[in-house]
Amino acid sequence: xxxxxxxxxxxxxxxxxxxxxxxxxxxxxxxxxxxxxxxxxxxxxxxxxxxxxxxxxxxxxxxxxxxxxxxxxxxxxxxxxxxxxxxxxxxxxxxxxxxxxxxxxxxxxxxxxxxxxxxxxxxxxxxxxxxxxxxxxxxxxxxxxxxxxxxxxxxxxxxxxxxxxxxxxxxxxxxxxxxxxxxxxxxxxxxxxxxxxxxxxxxxxxxxxxxxxxxxxxxxxxxxxxxxxxxxxxxxxxxxxxxxxxxxxxxxxxxxxxxxxxxxxxxxxxxxxxxxxxxxxxxxxxxxxxxxxxxxxxxxxxxxxxxxxxxxxxxxxxxxxxxxxxxxxxxxxxxxxxxxxxxxxxxxxxxxxxxxxxxxxxxxxxxxxxxxxxxxxxxxxxxxxxxxxxxxxxxxxxxxxxxxxxxxxxxxxxxxxxxxxxxxxxxxxxxxxxxxxxxxxx
Numbered sequence: 001x002x003x004x005x006x007x008x009x010x011x012x013x014x015x016x017x018x019x020x021x022x023x024x025x026x027x028x029x030x031x032x033x034x035x036x037x038x039x040x041x042x043x044x045x046x047x048x049x050x051x052x053x054x055x056x057x058x059x060x061x062x063x064x065x066x067x068x069x070x071x072x073x074x075x076x077x078x079x080x081x082x083x084x085x086x087x088x089x090x091x092x093x094x095x096x097x098x099x100x101x102x103x104x105x106x107x108x109x110x111x112x113x114x115x116x117x118x119x120x121x122x123x124x125x126x127x128x129x130x131x132x133x134x135x136x137x138x139x140x141x142x143x144x145x146x147x148x149x150x151x152x153x154x155x156x157x158x159x160x161x162x163x164x165x166x167x168x169x170x171x172x173x174x175x176x177x178x179x180x181x182x183x184x185x186x187x188x189x190x191x192x193x194x195x196x197x198x199x200x201x202x203x204x205x206x207x208x209x210x211x212x213x214x215x216x217x218x219x220x221x222x223x224x225x226x227x228x229x230x231x232x233x234x235x236x237x238x239x240x241x242x243x244x245x246x247x248x249x250x251x252x253x254x255x256x257x258x259x260x261x262x263x264x265x266x267x268x269x270x271x272x273x274x275x276x277x278x279x280x281x282x283x284x285x286x287x288x289x290x291x292x293x294x295x296x297x298x299x300x301x302x303x304x305x306x307x308x309x310x311x312x313x314x315x316x317x318x319x320x321x322x323x324x325x326x327x328x329x330x331x332x333x334x335x336x337x338x339x340x341x342x343x344x345x346x347x348x349x350x351x352x353x354x355x356x357x358x359x360x361x362x363x364x365x366x367x368x369x370x371x372x373x374x375x376x377x378x379x380x381x382x383x384x385x386x387x388x389x390x391x392x393x394x395x396x397x398x399x400x401x402x403x404x405x406x407x408x409x410x411x412x413x414x415x416x417x418x419x420x421x422x423x424x425x426x427x428x429x430x431x432x433x434x435x436x437x438x439x440x441x442x
Contacts, residue, residue, distance in 0.1 A: 004323050011312070014319045018307070026305045032344040034301055038294040039350035047290065047355055048440040049433070051262070054154045054293070056432045059424040061296055062148070063087075076426045087422050090145035094220045094418055095174035100409055103227045103401050108393050109170040110179070110241040112163060113140040142166060147178045149421045151218040152440050153262060158182040158215050159331060163245055167233060176223055177233045180216035181242055184208055184258050190284030191258060191361045195369045207372050209252045214259040217273075221419040226408060227401040230273035234259065235392040238279060238362050243387065253378045255368045260286065261358035274360040278395060279385055283359040290355035291334070302340050313339065 005013070042050055065078045078084045097103065143164050148155045160183030167176045186208060187199070202208045214237040219229030236242070237257050246254040259280075261272035274280050294302075306314040317336045320328035329335055341351055363369065365381040386392075408414045419439060424432055 004321055004325060007316075007320055007328065010320050011315055014315050015311070018315075018319070020308060020311055023308045024304055025308055026301050028305075028344060031298075031301050031305045031340070032346070034298045035294055035341075035344065035346055036350065038298050039292055039346065042292045043350045043353065049437060050290075050292070051154075052152050052432065052437055052440050053429065055152050055421065056424050056427075056429060057295070058154050059148070059421065063425045065425050078425065086141060086145055087149065090142060090149070090175075091418070091420050091422065093142075093173070093175050094146075094150075094420065095169055095172065095176050095223060096416075096418070097222070097226070100226070100405050100414055103223075103405065104397060105171065106176070106393070106397075107170040108167055108176055108232065108236060108389060110165040110167055110236060110239060110389070111139065112165050112241075112245050113143050139166060140164065142175075143178055146175055146220065147180075147216060147218060150177070150220050150419070151216070152421070152436070153216075153218075155216075161212070161250060162215075163242070163249065164216075165236075165242070165245075167236060175220055177219035177229060178216060179214065179218075179233055179237060179242075181212045181237065181246065181257070182215040184211045184213045185260075188258065188260075188283070188359050189287065190359050194281070194283055194361065195256075196373050198373075201372070201374055205374060207374065209250065210254065210372060211256040211258060212246060212254060214257060217259060221417060222415045225415045225417075225419075226405055228273065228396075228404045231277050231400045232393070232396040234274055234277060234280060235396055236389065238364060238387050239389050239392055240387050241389065243364070253381070255365055255371055255378075255381065256361060256363045258362075259360050261360070272358050274358065277360075278399065280360045280362045283361050285356040286359055287356070291352045292350065302337065306336060306340065310339075310343075 004010075042053065045053060063078060063080075063083055065076055067074050068077045069075075070077075095106075143166050144155065146166070158180070161181075162183075163181040165179040165181070167179060168174060169176055186202060191197075192199075192202075197207070214234065217230060217233045217237060219233050223229035223232075237259070242257075243254045246252065259274060261274060275282060293299075303314070303318070306317070314336070317327075317329050317332040322328055340346075364384055364387065365371065366384050367376060367380065367382055368384070370376045371378065371381060405414070421436070424436075427435070
C-alpha cells in the first residue's frame with residue numbers, strides 16, 4: 001500500500017506551504033512580451049543552428065563561469081572548481097589513435113551506469129573505466145560529462161525507462177562514446193506500418209515495452225569522424241549486453257530497437273549514420289515537428305505566472321504525485337508550456353516548426369513483428385542475427401571503419417580533433433557560431 005496522500009490531501013498541504021500571495025505578480029502582457037521576444041529569435045534559426053544554440057544555453061546554465069581577478073590578471077573561471085576537475089578528467093580519457101590503424105586493436109565493451117546518480121557536480125573524480133566492475137557509483141558522472149561535451153544535442157533526460165551505457169575500449173579503458181536506451185516512441189507511423197501494429201496492441205497490450213529507442217548514440221571524436229564511430233555505437237545498441245540489461249531491469253524481452261536521425265532531411269546530403277547500416281532498416285520520415293524553447297529566465301516567469309494565476313493546475317503539474325511517487329501529470333513541463341502559449345495567444349509559427357527526422361528500426365528476431373502483434377509468445381522467437389559484441393565490432397571494422405579511414409588517408413583528411421565542447425563554458429554565442437556551426441551535423 002502507498003503512503004502517499006490523496007491528491008486533495010496533497011493540495012491542502014502544498015497550498016499552505018506555497019502561498020499564492022508570496023509569488024511575484026507577472027501580468028499576461030509581461031509574460032507574453034518576454035515569450036515573443038525569446039521565440040522570435042530562435043524560430044528564425046535553422047535546425048542545426050538551433051541545436052547548437054540549445055547546447056550553448058545548456059552549458060552556460062549547468063557550468064556557470066565569471067571573470068575574476070587573479071595574480072595573473074583577469075581570468076575566466078568556473079564557479080564550481082569540482083566541475084572543472086570532472087570535465088578535465090573526462091577529456092583526458094577519450095580514446096585517441098596514435099596511428100590511423102589503431103581502430104583494429106579496439107575491443108569495445110558496454111558498461112551500464114547506476115541510475116541512482118543523475119547529475120554532475122559532486123567531488124567524485126574521473127579515471128579510466130574500471131575493468132573489474134560493471135557498475136560503479138561514479139560512472140553516471142562520467143557518462144554525463146562525455147554525453148554533454150561530445151554531442152551538440154542537448155543532454156535531456158527521457159520520460160520512462162532509461163539505460164545509460166558508457167562504451168569503452170576494454171584494453172585501454174578509454175571512452176569510445178555513450179549510449180542511452182529508453183522507452184520507445186509510442187507513435188511512429190512508418191515503423192508501426194512495417195510491424196503491422198495497432199495502437200491498442202501497443203498500449204493496452206503493453207507490447208511497446210518490448211521495444212526500445214536508442215535516444216543517445218554519441219561517439220567520441222575523432223572516432224566518429226575518422227572511423228564512422230556512430231555506426232559502431234548504433235550496432236552495439238543491438239548487442240547481447242543491451243538485451244540482457246533490458247530483461248534484467250524491466251522483465252521484458254527486447255525484440256526490436258528504434259532510433260531517429262537528428263537532422264533528417266535538413267542535413268546536407270540527406271544521409272545519416274544509420275543509412276545503409278546493416279541490421280538497421282529505414283522506415284521513412286517522421287511527421288512531427290520541433291518545439292522551440294524560451295530562455296531560462298522566461299521559463300521561470302511561466303512557472304511564477306502559472307502559480308499566481310492558475311494555481312491548482314500548477315500544483316497538478318509541479319507538485320502532485322501519484323501513488324507510485326511519480327509526477328501526477330506525465331510530461332508536465334511541456335503540458336504547462338502549451339497551456340501558457342494557448343492562454344496568451346502566442347503565434348503558432350513561433351512555437352514550433354516542421355522538422356522531419358529519419359526513422360530506423362532493427363528487428364532482433366525473424367518473427368519480431370508476429371510477436372509484437374500478439375500472434376506468438378516469446379518462447380517462439382527466433383534470433384535474426386548474431387548480436388554478440390565481437391560480431392558487431394568486427395562488422396563495423398571490416399565493412400565501415402576500414403573504408404572510411406582509407407578514404408580519409410587518400411584525401412589527407414584524417415582528423416585529430418576531439419571536438420570536446422567544454423570551451424562553450426567561456427564563449428559568447430557569436431564565438432560559438434563562428435567556431436562550431438560548420439561542424440554541426442558533420
